[in-house]
Amino acid sequence: MTHPMHPLAPLPSIKLKIGTIILAAVGVTIVVFWAGTKVGLWPSVSGIIAGICALVITRYLARGLTSPLREMSEATTAMARGDYERRVNLASKDEIGQLAASFNQMAAELDATERMRRDLIANVSHELRTPITALQAVLENMIDGVEPADPETMRTMLAQVERLGRLVAQLLDLSRLESGSMPLDRQSFEIEAVLEHAARETRLHSPNAIVSVDVEPGGLTADADPERLHQVVANLLENALRYTPIGGTVELRAFPAEPSGITIEVTDEGPGIPDDQVPRIFERFYRADSARSSRDGGAGLGLAIAQWIVDLHGGEIHPERREPHGCRMVVTLPGARTATAVREPVHPGGT
Ligand SMILES: Nc1ncnc2c1ncn2[C@@H]1O[C@H](COP(=O)(O)OP(=O)(O)OP(=O)(O)O)[C@@H](O)[C@H]1O
Ligand SMILES: [Mg+2]
Structure with a gap:
């Protein structure tokens, strides 16, 4: 989707934009009505033509005023589905433009958080799997009679279990610290x-x-x-x-x-x-x-x-x-x- 530069885009506020639109519409109405009566049209016909012209100019100028809102609404729907890569167009300089900029910033932060969450799960799974795989291998060997169930083997297994326990305790600590559910006792x-x-x-x-x-x-x-x-x-x-x-x-x-x-x-x-x-x-x-x-x-x-x-x-x-x-x-x-x-x-x- 391309976004041609809109004539009102540089205006810094919605109030100013609406004021400009009203001014333009009223101006066009007066001019067309006056010109119509000047060339001898009936006032009612002249009025209808002036009204149509005002509508056309309003439509032209108001176009793009709400398009960032529509874009944001679409992007929000996409985000709800899990697509955090969507951004909205920042051409407008008014309050909606500022809102769009904040929206993009929020989307970027959510995107980063989502990526971190995925990385975290991948890391946690990997760290948990390593000792579990080692334990499983030793246990299988024991059952098959390849490895004796002597204290030495038991000790290596205990080390793996300790490693698992430590990792889980660390993860629990981190999650408590990050969620704020571990208040400081100063x-x-x-x-x-x-x-x-x-x-x-x-x-x-x-x-x-x-x-x-x-x-x-x-x-x-x-x-x-x-x-x-x-x-x-x-x-x-x-x-x-x-x-x-x-x-x-x-x-x-x-x-x-x-x-x-x-x-x-x-x-x-x-x-x-x-x-x-x-x-x-x-x-x-x-x-x-x-x-x-x-x-x-x-x-x-x-x-x-x-x-x-x-x-x-x-x-x-x-x-x-x-x-x-x-x-x-x-x-x-x-x-x-x-x-x-x-x-x-x-x-x-x-x-
Ligand atoms: N005193 C140090 N000298 C050299 N490198 C260090 C030192 N302290 C930390 N590091 C480096 O920083 C990394 C991160 O340390 P961190 O304590 O977070 O993890 P870890 O010790 O590897 O694992 P864990 O603390 O979870 O058992 C270490 O892996 C090591 O590479
Ligand atoms: Mg350490």
Whole structure:
């Protein structure tokens, strides 16, 4: 469908367009009526001709006034059927034109959301299928007597089941975070306790890991949901450990942020994150090194969850490069610091 430029299209409002149409119609009526009587036509005949001319000019000018509405109505019907690629013509500059522009923007956003939904389902199915296929293969082998039902085999099966359980728990967390049905239970607490707890858990899981905790100044206080914050730190620690070579150290640090809030850093001695991957690592299911991650069982959800939690707190999370090599994940949260930091410094001899 082509859209020839309409004479009224550049007018910026519907009022102006309707005013112009009325003016044109009245003008044409007067002129034609006057000309008719001038050439000696009966006033009634002259009137009828003037009326017809007015109708024709009104029809010509009003054409296109409502066509974007018709287009939008058609596009809405198409969208209801699942076709999100339809856009409407934006020639008109009036309120309907603005509405059409908003409509196109909405359609583009819906299109993107729909694509994300499809990708999500594809990713989820793929991630679920992998451990299920592995489990099925082992079970079939056992039934056929090819593989013995010994503790070793059971352990590999347990690992796959754990991987499935973890994935489902992560998906549930993400969906709760995104839907807002996991409200934050914000409170003031000493950050050191949360960091120590996360570090202890990590040492328990990987006894060889060297995890150091450093909070400066002591008694640094966060205003956050401790359970969710623990989840963030645990996710970052897990990533850091995955990349740190044996004997390497993972550092957990917390200190007051400038000008307000607190900063938590998780630093590892791994290879770091390549610059071109940085913008994507917070995406759901994104793995910078897919071969490695799928082998180790990571689905690429950890950082997406961490970012959601930090966002809910009104904070910020980003990776930095550690010299000479390694990755430093920096989380900044607004709010509480320490009792002393909040108090004005006391100047000796001052008022
Ligand atoms: N400390 C790090 N050093 C190097 N690369 C990292 C680091 N942390 C994250 N990445 C990269 O970012 C990607 C996304 O991390 P994310 O935590 O979201 O997923 P994952 O760890 O692969 O899986 P999951 O956390 O769901 O188990 C990782 O796959 C990895 O490529
Ligand atoms: Mg992770």
